[in-house]
Amino acid sequence: MEKYGVIMAGGGGTRFWPLSREKTPKQLLNLTGNGLMINETIERMSDVIENDNIFIVSNKQQIELMEKSVSNAINKQHILSEPDRRNTAACIGYAAMEIIKKYGDGIMCIFPSDHYIKDKEEFSHSLELAIDEAEKNNTLVTIGIKPTFPSTGYGYIKYNKKNTEASKNVMEFVEKPNLKKAKEYIDDGEYVWNSGIFVWKASVILDNYRRFLPRVYKYLVEIGESMNTPEEYDVIQEIYPQIPDISIDYGVMERSDDVKVIIGDFGWNDIGSWDTLAVLYNVDENGNVIKGDQVNIDTSNCISYSENRLIATVGVDNLIIVETKDAILVCHKDKAQDVKKVVDQLKNSGKNGYL
Secondary structure, eight states, X not given: OOEEEEEEOOOOOGGGTTTSOSSSOGGGSOOSSSSOXXXXXXXXXXXXXXXXXXXXXXXXXXXXXXXXXXXXXXXGGGEEEESSOOXXXXXXHHHHHHHHHHHOSOEEEEEESSOEESOHHHHHHHHHHHHHHHHHHOOEEEEEEOOSSOOSSSOEEEEOTTOOSSEEEEEEEEOOOOHHHHHHHHHHXXXXXXXXXXXXXXXXXXXXXXXXOHHHHHHHHHHHHHTTSTTHHHHHHHHGGGSOOOOHIIIIITTOSOEEEEEEOSOEEOOOSGGGGGGTSOOOTTSOEEESSEEEESOBSOEEEESSSOEEEESOBSEEEEEOSXXXXXXXXXXXXXXXXXXXXXXXXXXXXXX
């Protein structure tokens, strides 16, 4: 059975403002110094999935830059444009319908576009295990990450640790916990981080939509019926914005009783906010992550990122400082997740030039 990679790349990366913007979100930035995050995502799956079988689903505002950014790495016809952001269930369903209608059934491997993975070989091994499980048993498969600390920024997956096979039965999906709960999960030993990486047959996930998300499924069927016809573009523009806004986790994964998890240990990080940047850069003797032109005196445990101008700090601790050509962010590291609130306030106040 053919294997397809589907990269979800329509997000705005609001927690990485002011570097990440609507038209140049995190996935189109070079945060690692090795290339754009979207191209790193394409490259890391190349040992398992052919580039001709890779799809990207992105927002219409980002399509033009996305096409330029991936160059000839994948087929440009496989860059699917969402007329509106309708969450991950719509995004994945759109890709599943595209594959079914135009190429026939196959194994879909779903990836976020902006994660960091250190060990590509071990990642490929985990992905192959998930593909094998999905193909043989028609199950929904996710890759969970072996936790290294009690994170409050990730969702968790509880699995049956009595199961000695590579694929474990999922018992429960858990939302981001408080620190006390996160420590309990680590001590318990049967929880992994939810990576947002999924593997299943296109036909199987659409059948789960029919079962658990009938309204979403109805709209996807309408779109599917228009595919390979002259009306395809117009139908997508009209129907897609009507799809209910719901995540694949809440809509399908948390409701299904037939989900397996492969436990991965390949140096994963979702690079979800500024406080995670230490994964990508060396930390100095004072615990600082420094990028750009800097003078730092009596400064410790800070993340200081400069694009254009000198940043000088004196006697500060545990701050995030980001300078771009038109904005400066100063934030306590403990509040890194709240940077998205700045973006919300900019939208509400009509300051769209900063978005």
